[in-house]
Amino acid sequence: xxxxxxxxxxxxxxxxxxxxxxxxxxxxxxxxxxxxxxxxxxxxxxxxxxxxxxxxxxxxxxxxxxxxxxxxxxxxxxxxxxxxxxxxxxxxxxxxxxxxxxxxxxxxxxxxxxxxxxxxxxxxxxxxxxxxxxxxxxxxxxxxxxxxxxxxxxxxxxxxxxxxxxxxxxxxxxxxxxxxxxxxxxxxxxxxxxxxxxxxxxxxxxxxxxxxxxxxxxxxxxxxxxxxxxxxxxxxxxxxxxxxxxxxxxxxxxxxxxxxxxxxxxxxxxxxxxxxxxxxxxxxxxxxxxxxxxxxxxxxxxxxxxxxxxxxxxxxxxxxxxxxxxxxxxxxxxxxxxxxxxxxxxxxxxxxxxxxxxxxxxxxxxxxxxxxxxxxxxxxxxxxxxxxxxxxxxxxxxxxxxxxxxxxxxxx
Numbered sequence: 001x002x003x004x005x006x007x008x009x010x011x012x013x014x015x016x017x018x019x020x021x022x023x024x025x026x027x028x029x030x031x032x033x034x035x036x037x038x039x040x041x042x043x044x045x046x047x048x049x050x051x052x053x054x055x056x057x058x059x060x061x062x063x064x065x066x067x068x069x070x071x072x073x074x075x076x077x078x079x080x081x082x083x084x085x086x087x088x089x090x091x092x093x094x095x096x097x098x099x100x101x102x103x104x105x106x107x108x109x110x111x112x113x114x115x116x117x118x119x120x121x122x123x124x125x126x127x128x129x130x131x132x133x134x135x136x137x138x139x140x141x142x143x144x145x146x147x148x149x150x151x152x153x154x155x156x157x158x159x160x161x162x163x164x165x166x167x168x169x170x171x172x173x174x175x176x177x178x179x180x181x182x183x184x185x186x187x188x189x190x191x192x193x194x195x196x197x198x199x200x201x202x203x204x205x206x207x208x209x210x211x212x213x214x215x216x217x218x219x220x221x222x223x224x225x226x227x228x229x230x231x232x233x234x235x236x237x238x239x240x241x242x243x244x245x246x247x248x249x250x251x252x253x254x255x256x257x258x259x260x261x262x263x264x265x266x267x268x269x270x271x272x273x274x275x276x277x278x279x280x281x282x283x284x285x286x287x288x289x290x291x292x293x294x295x296x297x298x299x300x301x302x303x304x305x306x307x308x309x310x311x312x313x314x315x316x317x318x319x320x321x322x323x324x325x326x327x328x329x330x331x332x333x334x335x336x337x338x339x340x341x342x343x344x345x346x347x348x349x350x351x352x353x354x355x356x357x358x359x360x361x362x363x364x365x366x367x368x369x370x371x372x373x374x375x376x377x378x379x380x381x382x383x384x385x386x387x388x389x390x391x392x393x394x395x396x397x398x399x400x401x402x403x404x405x406x407x408x409x410x411x412x
Contacts, residue, residue, distance in 0.1 A: 036409045038062050038096055040125045046116035054102035059093045060113040061122070061374075062410055063105065068371070069378040069404035071394040073356055075114070079107035089405055115367040122370060123190045124210075126377045130186050133384050133409075150179045150337055151211070152344040153220040155193060155200045158357060158368050169368045170194075172203045173376070175344040179217065180336035183388040185343050187376040192369060201226045213238030217324070219341040222247060225321070227294055234295045234323060241329075241337040243320040250292045255319040258285055260301045266331025279305045282335045286326070296321045300334050351375050354391045381407045 041058035063085065067078040082104055091101040105113075151174050158169040170193045177185025191207045193199040201224050208218070208229075213236040220229075222245040233240050244252050260283055268281040281303050287296040300320050307313045322334055329337070351357040355375050379390055385407050387393035397403045405411045 037065070037125075037129050038093065038410055040129050042097060044121050044125060045118055046113050047118075055105040055109050055113070056094070056097050056099050057113055057117065058097050059099065060105050060110060061117065061370075062093055062408070063090075064110060064114060064371075065374050065377055066404035066408055066410060068355075068374045069381060069394070069407055070398040071354070075107050075111045079105075079110055082110070084401060086401055089402065089411065093410065111367070114370045115365040117366055117370050119192070119366045119369040119373065123373050126190075126373055126380070127188050129377075130188060130380045130384075133380075134186065149176055149215060150182070150185075150217050150219060150340050151176045151188070151213075152185070152341050153200075153204050153207075153218065153224060154341075154344040154348070155197055155203075156348045156351070157197070158372055169372075170197055170200075171369065171372055172200055172207060173344065173347065174207060174211065175347055176216075177340075177343065179333065180340045182340060182343050183346070184383050185347075186380045186383060187347065190373060190376060197223075200224065201229055205229055205232050208232055208236070212236075217241055217329075217337055219337055221341070225251070225293075230294050230323070239323045239329075240295075241320065241322040241324070241334060243318050243338075245319075248293075251321075252319065254288065254291055255299055255301075255321070258288065258299065258301075260285075263301075267335055269335070275309045277307045279307075280335065280339075282331045282338075284326075284331045284334060287321070291321075293321055295323045297325045298322050298329075298334070300331070300338075302335065302338055347376075347379065350379060350390050354394055377408075 038058055041061050042056075044057055044061060046057050063082050064078055066085075067081045070081060072078045072081045085104070090104065094101040153172065153174055155170055155172045158171065172191050172193055173187055174189040175185045176188045189207050189210060191203050193203045204220065204224055205228060209232070213233060216238045218233050218238055218240045220242060222243045225242040225244055225248055230240055230242075244255055246252050263283040263285055265281045266284045268279065270277065270279045272278075283301045285299050287299055291299075298321075300322065301317060302320070303315065303317045305313060305315050318338075320334075320338070322329065322337075324334070351372070357372065357375065378394075382388075382390055382393045382397070385393075387396075397407060402411065
C-alpha cells in the first residue's frame with residue numbers, strides 16, 4: 001500500500017458491515033471498506049477525553065468532512081449545514097461510536113474540535129482511508145511488480161492563515177496516480193513545513209519515509225532536486241524524475257554543457273487548446289560520468305514552444321535527471337512524468353477556486369490545517385466516486401443532504 005503505517009481501530013468502533021443504501025437515481029454507489037472513515041476517525045484526538053462529552057471528536061470531524069464535500073467553507077457555514085442534516089443520519093453517527101445522540105454540535109463545538117485536533121493523526125487517517133478505498137475499488141497499491149505509479153510533491157501556502165508571529169501555514173502534499181496528467185490522482189499525504197517554503201525538502205524526506213515507494217516514481221519541482229532526497233528514494237526502492245535549475249549550479253552547468261544541439265529528439269507531442277498550440281520535445285542522453293548527483297541513469301532536455309492565435313511564439317527549456325534506466329523509461333515516459341507534475345498544481349487550483357482556501361480567515365491553532373486536510377479528503381472522495389469535475393461535483397453533492405455521507409461511506 002502507499003501508506004506504511006496502519007491504525008488499530010479502537011475496540012469501541014462499530015465496523016461497517018452493511019453496504020450503503022441504494023443511491024438515488026443519478027447518484028453513485030459506494031461500498032465501504034471494513035474499516036470506514038468514522039472508525040478511523042476514532043484514532044483522532046483533540047487533547048481532551050471523550051468521557052462525559054456530548055459530541056465525540058470522530059462524529060464532529062465526520063460532520064465537518066461531509067459539509068466540506070458539499071462545498072461549505074467556514075465554521076459558520078458548516079454549522080448551518082449541520083443544522084439541516086437529517087436526524088436519522090446524525091443519530092446513526094453517534095450510535096456507531098457508542099455515544100448517546102446529543103443533537104447537533106454548535107458552531108463553537110465545531111470550532112473547538114477543529115482548532116484542537118491533532119493534524120498529524122488526521123492526515124494519517126485520511127491517507128489510510130484513501131489507500132483502503134483505492135484498494136477496495138480493485139486498484140491495488142503499487143509493489144515492485146505493479147505498473148509504475150507517479151507521486152507528485154509540491155507545497156502550498158494557505159495565505160489567509162497567519163499566526164501570531166505573522167507566519168503563514170505552508171503545507172507539502174503528495175499526490176499519487178497514473179504517470180502523466182491524471183485528473184483522478186489522490187492526495188496520500190500532507191505535512192506542514194513550519195511556515196517556510198525553504199523547509200520543503202526536509203519535510204518531503206520525512207513524508208516520503210512514511211510511504212511505500214516500491215514501483216513509484218517521485219516528481220517535484222527543482223527545490224527538491226537534493227542529493228539526500230535522491231538517496232532516500234533510491235534506498236526505498238523508488239525512482240525519481242527531477243528538474244535541474246541554477247539553484248544547483250554544478251549540476252546545472254554539467255547538464256547544460258552536454259551536446260544537446262546534436263542529440264536527436266526522442267519524442268514530441270503537439271496539442272491545441274485555449275487559443276494556442278503547444279509543441280513539446282524531449283532529448284535524452286545517458287548520464288555522463290562524474291555527474292554531481294547520485295543514482296542518475298539518464299539526463300534530459302525538454303523544450304516547449306507555444307504559439308498563440310496571433311502567431312507569436314514563446315519558448316521555454318528545462319533540464320533534468322532521472323534514476324530510470326533507458327530500458328525502463330524512454331523519452332516518452334520521462335516526458336509524461338514531467339507533465340504529470342502539473343496535476344498537483346491542479347489540486348492547489350481546486351482548493352483555491354472551489355473551496356476559496358486562500359481567502360479563508362481561519363487561523364486559530366490547528367484549524368487551518370484541519371480544514372485543508374478535509375478539503376483533500378473531499379477531493380479524494382469525489383474522485384474515488386468517479387467525479388473528476390470537482391467544482392460541479394461539489395454542487396451536485398450539495399443538492400442532496402445524503403450524498404456527502406454516502407460519498408464518504410458514512411451511511412450504513
